[in-house]
Amino acid sequence: MDMARHLITSAIPYINGIKHLGNLVGSQLPADLFARYQRGRGHEVLFLCATDEHGTPAELAAAKAGKPVPEYCAEMHQVQARIAEGFGLSFDHFGRSSSPENHRLTQHFAAKLYENGLIREVSETQMYSRADGRFLPDRYIEGTCPNCGFESARGDQCDNCTKQLDPVDLINPHSTISGSTDLEMRETKHLYLCQSQMKDELEAWIDSKTDWPVLTTSIAKKWLNDGDGLQDRGITRDLDWGIPVKRGDKDWPGMEGKVFYVWFDAPIEYIACAQEWVNAGKGGDWARWWRTDAGAGDVTYTQFMGKDNVPFHTLSFPATILGSGEPWKLVDYIKSFNYLNYDGGQFSTSRGRGVFMDQALEILPADYWRWWLLSHAPESSDAEFTWENFQASVNKDLADVLGNFVSRVTKFCRSKFGEVVPEGGAWGAQEKSVIDELTTRIRAYEGHMEAMEVRKSAGELRAIWVAGNEYLQEAAPWATFKEDPARAAAQIRFALNLIPLYAALSAPFIPFTARTMLEAMTLDADWPGDIAQALERMPAGHGFAVPDNLFAKIADDSREDWQQRFAGTRD
């Protein structure tokens, strides 16, 4: 097989707090699924993610925690890194958008864009809060809606009547941070990225991507063509914490004290993260992944993200890369996801509603979550987490279909032949028939995984597990053992060999369990090419151990407890 090279990035999670299961299934988890699959197929993979650390919310969260921003971010990065590890997210590097590498690279891109005439200065007025000592983004200002009278209307939009607002329109405006009404419109100068100049180029590029998910292209087209078309975008902010506005390593006259906007520097971190990966001693050459003049021409680059991130990845970031005039690698495929809702509503951090990543790992192993989330990934529309559905899927798919299969095979063998692959007999028509079915299904599974059809992949994998139980029922080694022990030995040898096969195929979904299965069989993972051959990996005499039950069922009591615990404070 040709060795391909896959660059894979997950949308980088914001530093402000621990993410919920909806965030996880929208980017990091499917990205990990794809990365593990491509590695399993023997391809070269660079899988990158990072924390997105700049912006107003980070500064406010640090202030609330009573810590300097750099310290707060460093701590939260560690927290997120540990949780990611707990979920088995197999990043080659988990970087930080505040890294020195990203500072240099972001300033470099700004210089190139400036040289190419794609940056202009704009003088504008923005709401300034004297009490808070800072400019406030529109949504940090609340007041009474001039249209409907709603008293908690945000400066960008009224949550009650959904009309778009300008903060100056609000009646009795005040800061949501301090409550202060001491606000004024103050003049400030900012840099804008001239995306509008690149509209045609971007549109032609989007149009060429006919295989992208509708969700991705429809959002991109909307931004390209809505109203007056693609608008130039401010890429600087008046904040303390961020990447100082410079042209390369030179000062930018008139922009002292300002930083780049987080949505300018965050995607650049995808590249800087590869440099961090090298500087951390994990890799030798980042350019062969990112520079088409240094070998990245044969790289396939895939991005994973929730739908809210699509405009930045389809338009702003490509504009940055193309506008630089340098040979950077552009994304080849953007896989986007809808949202996961929680039990009839949205996940809510402020109301403590829904399950967050740290809590999930406290109550159940990562594979339980990975399986449910991936097999219900919100691909075609928003999806919904309910505890009943979660309980049913985990108990049926994992415990009954896969876990019990491994249990019944290994325990039967131990009681009749000992913990060693039995000798005798040969495969017949039944085994041939199973090999044919598995071959068909595994090739279909590979097709779905290549296409990043997550739910279809999960469905096919489950059918592959079911085939093992069907075989046992038909072969009935417990019956043949009485008449023809050699035949039973061949049957159980065949069934035992399904275990490492299943482990290899299942590893992208449930890596921890897959490892347990392989360790019990004392084998390494090996992606099956020829299935008949793959089922000869454990010959007669090969020792194994009966593993503990792979999955515990979720009891009704536990489910009800969790349902209560994570319901949050409703209204």
Next chain:
RNA sequence: GGGCCUGUAGCUCAAUGGUUAGAGCAGGGCGCUCAUAACGCCUUGGUUGGGGGUUCGAAUCCCUCCGGGCCUACCA
């Protein structure tokens, strides 16, 4: 307001305009006894949100109405 997505079995979801709309779960029946009372086989269940249209043929394309969701450029 505008745009996009979505509505299919009790539940979660499939189905390049082409046989009788399919899976899993749940429900019912039978079988098996190796296994975590697990597994296998069979089976009930549909006016594809409503109405109209195009077509030899519509879940699929068009119009309209109803419901759900998302986005709408200063949260990230």
